[in-house]
Amino acid sequence: MGEGSSTVDVTLAEPFLLGQTEVTQGQWREVMGTEPCRGKRYVIDHDDAAVTYVTWHDAVTFCETLTARERASGALDTTKRYRLPTGAEWEWACRAGTISTFSFGDDAIVLGAHAWYGNDWDAAAELPIPGGNTASQQYAHEVRLKQPNAWRLFDMHGNVFEWIDGAGRPPVVDAFATRSSTLAESEACRGGSWLLGPLQCRSAFQKRHKAAGVSGDLGFRIAMTLEGADDAASGTSSRSQEP
Template identity: 40%
Template sequence: KIKKELSLLIPGLEREDSLIVALAGHGVQFKADKEPYFCPLDARISDKSTLISLLWLYDQLKYDNPSGVGCKPRQKLLLYDACRNNPTPESKRSITTSRGLASNSLPQIAPLPEGLVALFSCAEGQEAHQHEPLKHGVFFYHVLEGLKGKADGDRDRKITLDEVIAYTKSQTQIYARLNLAISQTPRQKGYFDGIWELNSLPDTIPFTNSIGMQLVPIQAGSFTMGSNDGGDNEKPPHLVTIGQAFFMQSTEVTQSQWQAVMGTKPWKGEVYVKEGSDYPATYVSWEDAVAFCQKLSQGEGKTYRLPTEAEWEYACRAGTTSAYSFGDDASQLSDYAWWGGILGDGNAKSEQYAHVVGTKKPNPWGLYDLHGNAYEWCSDWYDKEYYANSTARDPNGPDSGSFRVLRGGSWYYYAISARSSYRNVRTPDLRLNFIGFRVVAE
C-alpha cells in the first residue's frame, strides 16, 4: 500500500512542491544482503516483496528515477524511525540476533538523491526506542513536538527544517538518557541548501520569549469601555474596537525579567517590597517601563511596548461586562487579586507588598493579576474627559498631557480600584512600591 501511494503521489508533484516521507516501524537487513528494508505493518520477513527496500525508496525520490517519471520537488525529507525489536510477535529477541538478519539502525548505502535530507532515529549500532507515556517512538514524538512549535529556537514563529533537526536530535538524546537510561542519537544524512520552512505558527498560540515571559494571544474584537458605575473619568461607556490582534504578557514583569534586560534593581532597599525572581518589578516609572520595552525589543527582534489603555481594559474584561472579570461580587476578589494592604481590609493587610505573580486565579483569557497586586502603566496620556471624544477604533489616548494612565489596582488599595474600568494616574517619572507593568508584543 505504501508503494502504491507513492506511485500515485510522485507523478503529480512539481518542482516547487515539498515532499515529506515518514516511516515508523521495524527495519531489517539480511546478513547475506547489504540492502536495508523497512517492514510495514503487514510485512512478512520470509517474503521480501512485502518489505520496502530503502534503495528502492531512494530511487523513487530521485529527480531522474528509474520509472522515468522523476520526483520533481526540490525539497524532500525522509524521516525514518526503525525500531529494531523483532517484528514477529512470538519473539522478544532483538532483530539483530534473529537468524539471517543484521542491524539496520543507520543504513550504509549510496549517497542520497539530490534535494533529499534523511533523518534517522538513531546511530549505527543503537536501537530506536518507544516509551508508553509518549504514545509514540521517542524520535517521532520529538519530531512532532518540534513541528508544533517547540523547535522554534529563534522565536520567529516559523519552524524550519534545521530547527526541527536540531531540536529532535538534542531532545531525543536527552529524553532517552534521562527516562530510559540508554543512548539514542538521531543521525542526519544529506543537506538542503537554503531555508526550508516546514510550519508557520498561528497567532492563536501562546509563546514564551527568551527571558521567560509567557505571552497570550489576544484576538481583535469590540467591547464597551468605561462604566456608569464608576467615577466621572470612566464615563461615558463607549464602544471600542481593537482592530489588530496582539500578545499580552500573562503576568506583570518580574524582578528577574527586569534584571535580565536592564541589569538593575530599582526596588532594592525600598519599603513595602519583597525581593525574589518572581515578584513584580516595582519602583519602576513609566519612563523606565518604556526604556525596558525598547531594550527588550532590540534583544528579541520583536516589537514590545506598553498596552494602550483600551487594549488593557479589553484584555482585562476578557469578554465580560461586569465590574470585575469574574463578576460583580467584590467578596470574591481575594481569589483573583492581592489588595487592600494599606487602604481597605484586603488579603494583603498582613503582607504589605506586591506578591509573587500568577498565584491567584486568572481571568477568562488566562491573564493573571490584572486585578490588584501592582498597578500597571499604560502607554496613554491621561485626560479626564477623553472618553467623550475618544476614537472608536484603536484609541491611543490624548496627544499630550501631564500624567500617564495606571490600571488594575494594587496590593495597597481598596477593592474598588481593582475594577476593570477603574482609571488612576501618576506623573511618568514617579516610582512607587505598588506600581509595575506588563508588556504586549505585536
C-alpha cells in the same frame, strides 16, 4: 473607558499579544541589569515578584531594550516590537469577554481569590473598610499566585497598578521613533494594587500618576501588536467603561 458606570463599544484597530503576568524583578534584572526596587519599602526581594519603583519612562525603556535585544538575536522579527498596552487594550484583556465589575463577576467578596488587594477607606469615619488580604503582606507579590481571568492572564486585578500607553492615545509606530519626544507629565495606570481596595481593582478603574514618579504598588506588563492577523479571529471588539 475609565471608571464610570455607563458602557461604550470599542473596536481595537489591531489584534495584539499581552504578557500573561506583570514584568517581574527577575525579568527586569535580566533585561536591564538593574534592581530598581531592591531594599525599598513595600518590597519582597523575589525573582517572581512584580517589579515596582519603575517610572513610565523606565517601562517604555524596558520595552525598547527587550525589542532591540531580541531583534539582534533573531528571536523577534524586525516588524514586531514590545510596548505598553493602550488603555483600551488593557481593559479588553482584563474583562476577557465580560461586562461585569470584575472579570469574574460583580461580587467583591470573592476578589481575594483573584487579587492581592488592600482595604477601602471610609472617609467619613476615617477608618479602613476591612476586607483586604494584604494587611500583613504589604508588598508587591509573586505573580501567578491568584486565579487568572478566563484568558489566563494573571493579576489583572490587584497586586500592582500597571502603566499603560497614554489615556486613549494610540501606540507609536515604532518604540525607537517619536514617543519619547512627547513625554507627558502624567500617564495612566490600571488594575488596582495590593495597597488599595476593591473599588480601585475594578476592570474599568483608571488613575493617573506622575510619569517620572515611582511607587511600591506600580509596575507594568508588556504588549505586542500582531500586524496582519485576522481581527475577527482575534476578537478585537470590546465593551468598555466611559470616563
